[in-house]
Amino acid sequence: MTRELTCIICPRGCALKIELEDGKILSVSGNSCPRGEQYAKDECCNPQRTVTSTVRCEAGRMVSVKTDRPIPKDKMFDCMERINAATAKLPVHIGDVILEDVFGSRVVATGNAE
């Protein structure tokens, strides 16, 4: 079986071709870098995405956040629920951990709020 994917690792967007047999990857082609090959493998076995969103701070302000590593793709909406239930204490600095242990990642601030 052949699976075709668009690599999302960088703006180049390589067209990847993956040869699969019984769920096992035989070969990856079309990638321009090793990260593309890794993406193809992950995407077939355990697709993951970084989630970016915002968290409400105490005073009603918003601060932008992200998961500090990709989480399983099918947990994106569960992750959003956790993020939307959270409130950040002011002041917030870039890199501050807002939530621990969200599907194997930490939700960290990507902006500042005073």
Next chain:
Amino acid sequence: MTELVIIGGGPAGMSAAVAAYESGVRDILILERDKKLGGILQQCIHNGFGLHKFGEELTGPEYAWKYEQKVRELEIPVKLNTMVLDITEDKVITATNEEEGIFQIQAKAIILAMGCRERSKGALNIPGSRPAGIYSAGTAQKYVNMMGYLPGKEVVILGSGDIGLIMARRMTLEGAKVHAVCELMPYSGGLIRNIEQCLNDFHIPLKLSHTVTQIHGKERLEGVTISQVDEKRRPIPGTEEYIPCDTLLLSVGLIPENELSKSAGVQMDRITGGAVVDQNRQTSVDGIFACGNVLHVHDLVDYVSEEAEIAGKSAAEYIFKKNTEKEAVRIPITTDGKIRYTVPEVITEKKDISVFFRVADVYRNVEICVYNDKNEKVFSRKKLKAAPGEMENIPLKAAAFENAQSLRFELEVK
């Protein structure tokens, strides 16, 4: 007299300021109309910035913060909440803010870094009434990401530019239902990775060669009629489809914001909507430079930063009068139409340069060719695909235009 005034404190302005400082200029002032530095990056909370420049994947605010920290470390003066009203050819800047009222600054050199704005619905001529619920994608982005408001629940997006694609994902994650992204052209204007991760991941249909032909609703948007279009972009009768929705987002292109450049008498390029510049990003007015989205709309902020570095360094050379020692040349660049434009449009110095350009349509198996005025091919590069949504750039060695009077960029399709 201020040596260098930079109009705009977004990624272009900040990067230009840092580069000028590193080239020896100390008397720099950044004028920014918003309450903080960073420009549009502040509301671009998604990731994907900085891979080229920093080798890591950053969100917009993180990317902006890297530059803001540099600006702060170097103690480069910034006036926030300050709106520039006018620039003259003699480089007198009129600006206003709450503390100082209206004031003037005489600059030795100016860098234009005002960015761009979105094309509005007024420019689109869609029949129907004008109910609430129609936003530009960037406005919706500001509501969701900066203010914490979701503008609607049932969404249709017109235009497949990157901001529209990003907002399709963002609103979906926040609980809205995005019914479709309609694109007038037979190809998307956004990056292919964004189609994958913003639409395909959420099963949002991308309807190519489709447009909105009717807006329904009086007080609030109730729905839109979309239609397929033919190769001349005319709606095809009988293909109408009604989609109930309370929100329509427009992601239909960006326009460089050049009112100030025009008042300074800078020569404009009809295709880019930005100034005509040389390889140093100097405009037709001596000592006025332009960089970033005010010059031509970029896909990637990384290239904005790089372009701004060129402008900042060149402004420093201008201030220290290093330019006058160099041999003056003037080599205009023309294009064949398949390549729509180049930046720079003119070469005024014999040194290695990069030329940025966009193509007019989606082409496969292409060869980018550069010819001199004697019809000699001085550069060639083959590519599998070129598309309007993806800006190209090629390096040109000084030797390639050594004896040229002009250069011609052509895209040969195999």
